[in-house]
Amino acid sequence: MFLADSMKIAFYTLGCKLNFSETSAIARDFAMSDHYDIMKVPDKADIYVINSCSVTHNAERKCRELIRRLRRQNPVALVAVIGCYSQIKPRELGSAVKVDMVLGSQEKFRLFDIVEQYRNNGILQNCEKRPEFSEFFPAWSGDDRTRKFLKIQDGCDYGCSYCIVPLARGGSRSDTTAATIDSVKKLAAGQVKELVLTGVNIGDFGKQHNETFLGLLNEIDKVKGIERIRLSSVEPDLLYDDIIKLVADSVKIMPHFHIPLQSGSDKVLKEMGRKYDTRLFARNVEHINSLMPLACIAVDVIAGFPTETGKDFKETVSFIENLPISYMHVFTFSKRENTPAAGLEKRFHSSEKSYRSNSLKELSKKKLNTFYRLNKGRGANVLFESNTFDGFISGFTSNYVRVKTPYSPDLQNNICKVLLTDFSADMQFDCKIL
Numbered sequence: 001m002f003l004a005d006s007m008k009i010a011f012y013t014l015g016c017k018l019n020f021s022e023t024s025a026i027a028r029d030f031a032m033s034d035h036y037d038i039m040k041v042p043d044k045a046d047i048y049v050i051n052s053c054s055v056t057h058n059a060e061r062k063c064r065e066l067i068r069r070l071r072r073q074n075p076v077a078l079v080a081v082i083g084c085y086s087q088i089k090p091r092e093l094g095s096a097v098k099v100d101m102v103l104g105s106q107e108k109f110r111l112f113d114i115v116e117q118y119r120n121n122g123i124l125q126n127c128e129k130r131p132e133f134s135e136f137f138p139a140w141s142g143d144d145r146t147r148k149f150l151k152i153q154d155g156c157d158y159g160c161s162y163c164i165v166p167l168a169r170g171g172s173r174s175d176t177t178a179a180t181i182d183s184v185k186k187l188a189a190g191q192v193k194e195l196v197l198t199g200v201n202i203g204d205f206g207k208q209h210n211e212t213f214l215g216l217l218n219e220i221d222k223v224k225g226i227e228r229i230r231l232s233s234v235e236p237d238l239l240y241d242d243i244i245k246l247v248a249d250s251v252k253i254m255p256h257f258h259i260p261l262q263s264g265s266d267k268v269l270k271e272m273g274r275k276y277d278t279r280l281f282a283r284n285v286e287h288i289n290s291l292m293p294l295a296c297i298a299v300d301v302i303a304g305f306p307t308e309t310g311k312d313f314k315e316t317v318s319f320i321e322n323l324p325i326s327y328m329h330v331f332t333f334s335k336r337e338n339t340p341a342a343g344l345e346k347r348f349h350s351s352e353k354s355y356r357s358n359s360l361k362e363l364s365k366k367k368l369n370t371f372y373r374l375n376k377g378r379g380a381n382v383l384f385e386s387n388t389f390d391g392f393i394s395g396f397t398s399n400y401v402r403v404k405t406p407y408s409p410d411l412q413n414n415i416c417k418v419l420l421t422d423f424s425a426d427m428q429f430d431c432k433i434l
């Protein structure tokens, strides 16, 4: 039974940059077909696709709420939930809310074929058996002319005790350096100004091909047409000195590091199953600062890991206070079923968890203020973005300082030399265009 010559399909992404790049890749399959109009949620559509996240309970709750909202808005539409939540809890998804299609982290890349079959003969094929995590599906994010997220790696072999990602995305895998460089060259031809290399554990790139992340960076550094390369988070034990040196010597790879610390207590790091200690972490940060004193160093920290005592937390705070970093991403511990940490008994009252999280957020504000003061009065190159607000246009320096200036069309999507004058409470610098 032929269903329709043309269908409206809308995509929505929850979670990380990796998910955004994958949604764009999946949506591109539909955009290349004459039978689909790509819409944006909450536009009215025949099919809604939610690329889900399962990193916290909150992410899963947001997904269920969105499904209910879309159902109310268009009861006859088809709702497909793909990605990590579908991979981890397909039955819960199927029972808690009415979903027509549940595709895990591998099958989601077959969405176009599955929907085409449905459009042609009204049969909706759901994947009973989850395929093995063997294949690497390349992806990059869509519309933005200024910056694109390029997926270079997927999955993780680390198995940190609190983390659900290996269950959601499988073992570490990537394309070869040559295939990845082909994607970079394609994007360079599209005149994108900045590429953000993303994945789950990008430092592990190339492992199954006997290639290395450093090798890839050396090759990307040679590609003509891309002016800026930004790295997403690199595990501390994979952030080798020769990678730091390459960033210091490169004009393309930005002096901006995102390094997951998670705790400043070696005891807690051990209980988290992390592969480094605070001595190695501090050494990496010091080494970056010695080569690039104005480099931006963003750090992830988890507040409220079950076995973290008051003394451990104080250790974390004093470790970070003495570390020359720029700011933090503070995450509150979220117990994930089927992870080793799910069985750990909590050593403190829930109110203590939010106290720890808020204390770290306050400390992060202080760090960012110090970092911005270091940049005050300096010259910088800013890549102004395409969107404007209240007559202003904004962008980021190479070391990820946010800058705004009165809008002028010739600034859009251009890299300009500026003098950073002063910054406001919302942590944006005003500047003088040089």
Ligand code: SF4
Residues within 6 Å of the ligand: 156, 157, 158, 159, 160, 163, 164, 165, 166, 200, 201, 235
């Ligand atoms: S390194 Fe650890 S925290 Fe990061 S994705 Fe892998 S298992 Fe999760």
